[in-house]
Amino acid sequence: MTEFKRIIKAGFINFKRGGLVSFAAVLIVTITLSVITAIILLQAVLYFSLNTIKDKVDVTIYFNVDVGEDKILALKKTLEKLPEVQDVSYTTADEANKNFRLRHANDYATIAALDEIGVNPLPATLNVKTKQISQYGTIANFLKSDSALALGSANIINHASYNKLVIDRLNIIISGAQKLSFLVTIILIILSLIITFTTIRLTIFIAREEIGVMRLVGASKMRVRGPFMIEGAIYGLLSTFITLLIFVPITIWFGRNMTNFLSINLYDYYMSNFLQIFAIILISGILFGVISSFLAVRKYLNK
Amino acid sequence: MIYFNNVTKAYKDGLALDDITITITAGEFVSIIGHSGAGKTTLTKMILAEDSPSLGSVFFESVDIHKLKSKELTKLRRRIGVVFQDFKLLPNKTAYENIAFAMEAVGKTDEEIASDVPHVLELVDLSNRLNHFPDQLSGGEQQRLAIARAIINQPELIIADEPTGNLDPVNTHEIVQILKKINDLGTTIILATHNHGVVESVAKRVITMENGKVIRDTKHHK
Numbered sequence: 284m285t286e287f288k289r290i291i292k293a294g295f296i297n298f299k300r301g302g303l304v305s306f307a308a309v310l311i312v313t314i315t316l317s318v319i320t321a322i323i324l325l326q327a328v329l330y331f332s333l334n335t336i337k338d339k340v341d342v343t344i345y346f347n348v349d350v351g352e353d354k355i356l357a358l359k360k361t362l363e364k365l366p367e368v369q370d371v372s373y374t375t376a377d378e379a380n381k382n383f384r385l386r387h388a389n390d391y392a393t394i395a396a397l398d399e400i401g402v403n404p405l406p407a408t409l410n411v412k413t414k415q416i417s418q419y420g421t422i423a424n425f426l427k428s429d430s431a432l433a434l435g436s437a438n439i440i441n442h443a444s445y446n447k448l449v450i451d452r453l454n455i456i457i458s459g460a461q462k463l464s465f466l467v468t469i470i471l472i473i474l475s476l477i478i479t480f481t482t483i484r485l486t487i488f489i490a491r492e493e494i495g496v497m498r499l500v501g502a503s504k505m506r507v508r509g510p511f512m513i514e515g516a517i518y519g520l521l522s523t524f525i526t527l528l529i530f531v532p533i534t535i536w537f538g539r540n541m542t543n544f545l546s547i548n549l550y551d552y553y554m555s556n557f558l559q560i561f562a563i564i565l566i567s568g569i570l571f572g573v574i575s576s577f578l579a580v581r582k583y584l585n586k
Numbered sequence: 587m588i589y590f591n592n593v594t595k596a597y598k599d600g601l602a603l604d605d606i607t608i609t610i611t612a613g614e615f616v617s618i619i620g621h622s623g624a625g626k627t628t629l630t631k632m633i634l635a636e637d638s639p640s641l642g643s644v645f646f647e648s649v650d651i652h653k654l655k656s657k658e659l660t661k662l663r664r665r666i667g668v669v670f671q672d673f674k675l676l677p678n679k680t681a682y683e684n685i686a687f688a689m690e691a692v693g694k695t696d697e698e699i700a701s702d703v704p705h706v707l708e709l710v711d712l713s714n715r716l717n718h719f720p721d722q723l724s725g726g727e728q729q730r731l732a733i734a735r736a737i738i739n740q741p742e743l744i745i746a747d748e749p750t751g752n753l754d755p756v757n758t759h760e761i762v763q764i765l766k767k768i769n770d771l772g773t774t775i776i777l778a779t780h781n782h783g784v785v786e787s788v789a790k791r792v793i794t795m796e797n798g799k800v801i802r803d804t805k806h807h808k
Contacts, residue, residue, distance in 0.1 A: 289690055300678045496674045499634060500735065501664035502691040504656065 286506065294513020301514070304486050308514075312379060312522035313529075313570060315475035316564050320530050322468050323560055324549055329464050331547040333457050340453060342422050343444045345407040348376065350439040354408070358439070359409055365425065367418040372410045379405040406441055416454045425508045439576040476571065483518070483575035487583070494583040515572030523568040528562060587743065587774055588633060589775065593642035595798070602628040603639070604798040610776065612742070615769040617785045618715060618778045621797035626778035629795070630745045633667065633776070635659055642767040646743075664692045665734030667773075671748035673728040675720040682716045683730050690736045700739060706750055709733045726757030733764055743774045750784055762787050 298305050303483070348353055348362070362371045380403045387393045407543075409421050426443055460467065490511075496509045530553060538550030553560065588610040595603040601617060603625050618626045631637040632644045638652045646662060668674075675684050683743050685703045694702075707713050710730035712723075720728055729749055736744050746765060748772065750758040762784055769775045769790075779785065785792055794802040 285696070286690075286693075297678060492674070493676050493678070495678060497687070497691070498660070499636070499663060499674070500688040500691055501660055501662050501739075502687070506691060547638050 287509075290506065290509030291513055293510035294517065295430070297510050298514045298517045301486070305490060305514070305518070308482055308486050308518045309521050309525070312479055312518045312568060313525045315479045315571060316522050316526040317426045317529060318471050319566060319567055320526055320560065322471060323471050323563065324530075324534070324553065326464065326468070327556075328545045328547055329460060332545065333460065335546045336453065336457065337410075337416050338414075340416055340419065340450055342410065342411045342413075342419055344408075344426065345441045345443070346407045346439050347441050348404065348406050350407065354439050355407055355409065362409065362425075365422070367413045367415070367421050369414045370409060374408045374410065376405055376407045376474050379403075379408060381583055387394045387415045398428040416450060416457060419450050451564030461486070475554050479571050480575045480578070483515060483572065484526055486514075486578040489577065491583045494580065498584065504584050507584060508577065511576040511580045515574075516569045517572070519568030519570070519572035520565070522572075523561070523565045526568075527557075587614075587647060589645040589789040590629075590632070591643045591645065593644060595625075595632070595634060595637065601798045603632070606798075606800055608793060608800060608803065610774065611689045612774055613769075613772055615766070615775045615788060615790040616777070616793060617774050617788055617790065618776065618795060619780065619782065619785050620674050621780055623797075624707075624780075624795040625798040626795055628798075630747045630778050631778065632740040633743075633745060634663065634666065637781045657774055658697070665742050666676050666740060667730070667739070667744040669732045669736050669744065669746040671734045671750045671751035672751075673720065673725075675732060675735070676726060677720055680717045680719055681723070682710055684720070684731060685735050694739075706734045706738050707731075725752050726754070726760065729753060729757065729761055733761065733768075736788070737768055737773070741773065743776065744768060745776045745778075747778045748780070749777070750781060751778065758784065759787070778793075 300353070301308075345359075346437075352375070359371050359373055362368055380397075384394060411421055413422060423443060426440065426458055494507055534550040534553040537545070538548045542548045587610075590606045590608045593603050593606045594601060598791075606625075606629065614796070618629060620626050632639060632652065633646070635651050643650045643652065646665075649662070651659075651662065676687060679687060682703055685706060685745065686699045689699045689702065704713060704716070707716060710733055712727060712730055712734065715723060715727060715731075720731070722733065727754075733746075733749070744765070749765070750761050753761065758781070763794060765775055765777065766788065777784070777788065792804045793800055794804075
């Protein structure tokens with residue numbers, strides 16, 4: 284216990300007396316942690332953007348005007364039972380009419396033409412969303428399948444809007460974006476780790492003679508290594524606080540100016556996930572510092 | 587206490603030690619003299635296991651130093667005090683902390699450290715330099731601090747490698763007197779130096795080295 288206390292005390296004193304070297308190490312670890320925080324926020328932006336795009340993709344089934352509601356609801360029930368389907372929403376002919384009029388409220392000629400017809404020409408629709416964007420083809424095929432035909436779908440469905448080419452291309456773009464972001468994340472994290480490790484190695488390189496002397500006066504490996512590891516943990520701890528502080532004004536700016544463009548308010552996201560981000564950054568920072576110090580000291584501890 | 591058994595150390599550029607066989611008994615004050623490159627420092631490094639022999643063995647009492655595991659070596663080093671020409675003090679620690687570190691290394695309590703450190707600093711006339719860092723001390727003061735660190739744990743053996751190499755004659759004399767006093771109290775001393783004046787003033791056993799070989803071993807130097 285006394286040994287542990289001495290190691291911790293020595294780590295803090297070394298950090299304090301390290302001056303510029305400690306400052307440089309904190310700066311580099313802060314940059315590494317900032318990269319990780321930026322990656323977390325970028326992943327959130329990507330996730331929300333892709334979800335917004337995915338949300339805009341659906342299959343809309345347009346029914347013949349005279350089809351009874353019970354038949355539509357029966358098809359809705361069948362569709363909802365399909366494992367690929369996430370949600371089916373039903374819009375009645377009256378609601379379709381109301382929505383149309385709302386959308387074209389300023390288009391007098393269109394509204395006048397609709398009034399001229401006298402009856403509601405707009406059909407009821409079912410809007411189908413799938414769990415995966417690649418599953419829209421399955422829904423389109425289902426509507427043409429025997430089981431759908433058994434429900435009389437051929438007589439009640441006017442047509443289904445489903446653009447295979449656009450959805451397929453979108454699917455490729457989304458999975459490409461996800462793969463690319465994963466790759467960029469891995470590369471950035473590896474680069475940051477290398478930079479952090481090299482910096483901490485340099486700070487320990489400066490103290491290599493000291494390490495040798497400590498060993499010569501009979502200090503155990505842990506007694507020599509411990510304070511360096513504590514110093515590494517302090518680098519991580521301080522860098523965590525600095526990084527999290529830096530990202531407050533950054534996310535405020537993004538929240539104010541980029542919310543529409545990014546489809547997410549980054550400040551709200553940062554604040555609502557602050558504890559998780561804090562935990563990730565703190566653990567990463569301390570682990571980077573401690574492990575880098577542990578490995579760097581090992582080189583000079585041979586005997 | 588120390589036994590070199592046909593020790594040879596070869597580097598790429600030649601032999602640093604060439605078939606050395608010597609015995610140093612407990613309580614001796616042995617001066618090892620020779621020009622630069624004669625092999626004095628390599629010899630002392632062998633005792634501390636900072637370097638290992640290419641051939642032969644070095645024994646501390648009955649233990650082959652170079653067969654010790656890391657933990658056992660750490661324990662052995664706690665029985666040896668070391669003093670270097672370039673002092674090798676811990677630059678980020680004060681005079682007090684440098685001594686305290688050596689005591690902490692052997693597991694002394696905070697109370698023992700608080701009581702012994704001021705005492706040993708007083709012995710080497712540094713009690714007014716307690717909170718000074720090494721770079722705030724003169725060469726002589728740094729060497730006295732290094733000696734204080736070397737003796738604080740009452741080692742059985744002190745190895746002093748060119749301890750006066752960077753000092754003026756007055757400080758050199760002081761260091762030699764301190765080492766003699768320590769030896770009078772029963773600690774074995776191995777002093778490596780190229781300074782004949784130092785060896786003369788010690789007036790004890792002298793081992794002369796040249797090109798990695800022992801060319802003379804005078805038991806009672808006058």
